[in-house]
Amino acid sequence: MLVPMLPLVLLLASQRVQGLRQNVTLAIILPQKNTDYPWAWPRIGPAVERAIRVINSDAALLPNHRLQYFFKSSENKAGICSETIAPLMAVDLKLLHDPWVFIGPGCSYSASPVGLFTSHWDVPMVTAGAPAVAFDKSVYHSVTNTGPTHKKLGKFALRICERFQWREHVLLLFNDNKVDDRPCFFAVEGLFTELGKANITLVDMVFNEKQLPVNYSDIIPDIHQTGRVVFSCCSPDVFRQMMVRFHQAALLPQKEYVFFYIDVFGQSLKDTQNKPWARGDHDDPVAMEAYKSVKILTYSEPQNKEYKDFVSHLKSDAIKNFNFTIDDSLMNIIPGGFYDGLMMYTHALNETLTASGERPPGKKVTEKMWNRTYHGALGADPDWHVEYPEPFCVVENSTTTIPCSFTHPVVHKKTDVKHRVTRVVWCPDHNVCWGTLSNVYDSWNVAADRWNVTADSRFVYLGDRVGNCTLQIIKTLKGDAATYRFRFVTNANGYTGEKGVRITVTSKCYF
Numbered sequence: 252m253l254v255p256m257l258p259l260v261l262l263l264a265s266q267r268v269q270g271l272r273q274n275v276t277l278a279i280i281l282p283q284k285n286t287d288y289p290w291a292w293p294r295i296g297p298a299v300e301r302a303i304r305v306i307n308s309d310a311a312l313l314p315n316h317r318l319q320y321f322f323k324s325s326e327n328k329a330g331i332c333s334e335t336i337a338p339l340m341a342v343d344l345k346l347l348h349d350p351w352v353f354i355g356p357g358c359s360y361s362a363s364p365v366g367l368f369t370s371h372w373d374v375p376m377v378t379a380g381a382p383a384v385a386f387d388k389s390v391y392h393s394v395t396n397t398g399p400t401h402k403k404l405g406k407f408a409l410r411i412c413e414r415f416q417w418r419e420h421v422l423l424l425f426n427d428n429k430v431d432d433r434p435c436f437f438a439v440e441g442l443f444t445e446l447g448k449a450n451i452t453l454v455d456m457v458f459n460e461k462q463l464p465v466n467y468s469d470i471i472p473d474i475h476q477t478g479r480v481v482f483s484c485c486s487p488d489v490f491r492q493m494m495v496r497f498h499q500a501a502l503l504p505q506k507e508y509v510f511f512y513i514d515v516f517g518q519s520l521k522d523t524q525n526k527p528w529a530r531g532d533h534d535d536p537v538a539m540e541a542y543k544s545v546k547i548l549t550y551s552e553p554q555n556k557e558y559k560d561f562v563s564h565l566k567s568d569a570i571k572n573f574n575f576t577i578d579d580s581l582m583n584i585i586p587g588g589f590y591d592g593l594m595m596y597t598h599a600l601n602e603t604l605t606a607s608g609e610r611p612p613g614k615k616v617t618e619k620m621w622n623r624t625y626h627g628a629l630g631a632d633p634d635w636h637v638e639y640p641e642p643f644c645v646v647e648n649s650t651t652t653i654p655c656s657f658t659h660p661v662v663h664k665k666t667d668v669k670h671r672v673t674r675v676v677w678c679p680d681h682n683v684c685w686g687t688l689s690n691v692y693d694s695w696n697v698a699a700d701r702w703n704v705t706a707d708s709r710f711v712y713l714g715d716r717v718g719n720c721t722l723q724i725i726k727t728l729k730g731d732a733a734t735y736r737f738r739f740v741t742n743a744n745g746y747t748g749e750k751g752v753r754i755t756v757t758s759k760c761y762f
């Protein structure tokens with residue numbers, strides 16, 4: 252009778268160890284059903300649950316803790332994000348479960364009151380939604396955002412304006428009906444803030460596309476009056492109709508203006524198989540012509556393997572556990588942000604738990620999340636890349652600049668050594684800039700004449716060793732016409748931007 256005793260004792264002991272694992276409770280507040288929201292629960296739930304499974308089965312990360320979550324919806328009866336329901340749910344969750352962290356809300360109007368509460372309670376709040384610029388860290392000091400924000404969108408628009416030296420006649424044209432989460436209002440607010448800070452002369456113009464019919468004869472003269480660079484945000488159909496009308500009105504030659512259509516999740520491209528002008532009606536030819544002056548601003552899809560794996564898991568988990576079909580869409584960046592946010596929270600918690608494994612002050616955990624470089628599903632680690640301009644023409648004997656930027660991963664994947672750029676090279680008509688003789692610029696030559704290279708002094712490197720590879724050509728000669736490529740070498744690797752930039756040199760350029 253002694254024999255069965257041993258397994259029994261072992262079983263009891265392992266149960267005891269399990270029982271000792273302290274619960275880390277997450278309180279989740281997101282829209283439960285309305286999957287129009289990129290942060291709707293059927294989209295985010297699969298990511299959160301996967302993160303929890305990964306963390307709880309990791310023997311090293313939080314060995315004495317176990318994550319569990321409680322969910323409440325921020326939707327009202329009409330399925331719309333509510334700024335009154337969300338804080339009530341937050342209070343309920345706080346009283347019932349005393350959570351260690353809040354996940355969500357995603358809508359800006361719901362996140363705002365909840366963020367004030369969590370800051371007051373000193374409980375960290377992690378979201379990849381809440382993109383509005385108003386989430387200032389001095390007021391919302393408990394809020395960590397791991398998603399794309401409208402402040403960044405504004406900074407991107409600013410870069411565009413700076414690049415082309417557009418300082419006036421910038422028009423922000425957007426739809427707003429003051430209900431729901433006002434996506435266009437908040438997106439344009441990001442531009443308004445950032446362009447405004449840079450003293451770019453701005454006009455904003457709002458219309459309500461829900462008040463049908465939209466009076467285009469009203470809007471179009473106003474655009475013509477004020478705007479040459481028009482950032483617009485509204486539904487794809489209204490935008491297309493506006494472009495058709497604007498083009499037909501022919502108030503200006505087409506080259507006098509440019510429209511940017513803010514469509515961060517690229518829905519207008521997806522719904523039309525990358526022909527955002529096409530509707531299959533008689534306006535298509537005009538629309539296609541009109542769209543020649545349109546640029547669509549979307550988020551950039553992460554290209555790293557981790558993200559592709561993440562999306563493939565997300566889709567299968569969503570159908571299996573949430574009976575919801577997730578398509579390939581830029582919206583999947585948002586679940587990626589929630590996944591990374593929760594992972595990062597756990598690492599921050601790991602580093603801040605007290606010696607006895609007790610819950611640390613929320614402030615301490617949040618501090619550990621901010622300013623952190625985290626290599627997650629969204630791939631915070633940049634890829635090897637060189638960004639060149641489109642091919643262009645240079646007038647003979649003039650001085651020209653090739654704007655250029657480059658990125659590389661922070662650390663070497665195998666050795667964990669931090670990459671440091673040690674050499675930068677520009678070469679004409681060579682696929683990898685491998686050799687040394689034909690380089691027009693080579694920092695090794697400049698530094699030490701080590702390779703006995705005769706680089707051309709008319710080629711001046713205006714860039715740096717961090718991310719700017721801008722090159723200047725002084726007194727461009729006919730013979731300078733070529734495809735130029737940039738190569739950089741780090742202490743661990745080298746990389747050449749394959750695409751290159753083709754330059755033609757003539758006595759007169761036609762723009």
Ligand SMILES: *[C@@H]1O[C@H](CO)[C@@H](O)[C@H](O)[C@H]1NC(C)=O
Nearest residue numbers: 270271272273274275317319
């Ligand atoms: C953790 O939560 C589970 C279920 O929610 C509960 O049964 C268990 O007692 C909790 N453990 C501790 C240590 O509080």
Ligand SMILES: *[C@@H]1O[C@H](CO)[C@@H](O)[C@H](O)[C@H]1NC(C)=O
Nearest residue numbers: 311312313314315601602604
């Ligand atoms: C934090 O993580 C490390 C290794 O990942 C582990 O050794 C350590 O026990 C963890 N700390 C806590 C408090 O869980």
Ligand SMILES: *[C@@H]1O[C@H](CO)[C@@H](O)[C@H](O)[C@H]1NC(C)=O
Nearest residue numbers: 445446447448449450451452
């Ligand atoms: C914008 O204008 C203000 C007032 O004229 C000035 O103080 C500020 O430096 C300017 N900012 C930029 C970025 O030019």
Ligand SMILES: *[C@@H]1O[C@H](CO)[C@@H](O)[C@H](O)[C@H]1NC(C)=O
Nearest residue numbers: 463464465466467468469470
């Ligand atoms: C549209 O705007 C024009 C110009 O402001 C105005 O004359 C016209 O009556 C408006 N049409 C409608 C249907 O409101």
Ligand SMILES: *[C@@H]1O[C@H](CO)[C@@H](O)[C@H](O)[C@H]1NC(C)=O
Nearest residue numbers: 569570571572573574575576
């Ligand atoms: C899954 O969703 C579909 C509609 O999308 C519904 O018809 C079906 O009943 C659902 N299945 C379950 C098991 O809930």
Ligand SMILES: *[C@@H]1O[C@H](CO)[C@@H](O)[C@H](O)[C@H]1NC(C)=O
Nearest residue numbers: 388617618619620621622623
């Ligand atoms: C984050 O880094 C920036 C610049 O490196 C610094 O100015 C800022 O104070 C840091 N913020 C936190 C919360 O550590």
Ligand SMILES: *[C@@H]1O[C@H](CO)[C@@H](O)[C@H](O)[C@H]1NC(C)=O
Nearest residue numbers: 687688700701702703704705
């Ligand atoms: C440097 O270049 C010159 C001229 O092409 C050549 O004569 C000389 O041998 C080279 N020196 C070395 C060390 O390669």
Ligand SMILES: *[C@@H]1O[C@H](CO)[C@@H](O)[C@H](O)[C@H]1NC(C)=O
Nearest residue numbers: 655656713714715719720721
């Ligand atoms: C790169 O450097 C050039 C020359 O200094 C500068 O004009 C340009 O603005 C820089 N580009 C970026 C992206 O910082």
Ligand SMILES: *[C@@H]1O[C@H](CO)[C@@H](O)[C@H](O)[C@H]1NC(C)=O
Nearest residue numbers: 646647648649728757758759
């Ligand atoms: C460029 O300069 C050369 C010599 O200085 C001259 O022969 C040529 O005509 C110039 N080309 C143009 C387009 O001005």
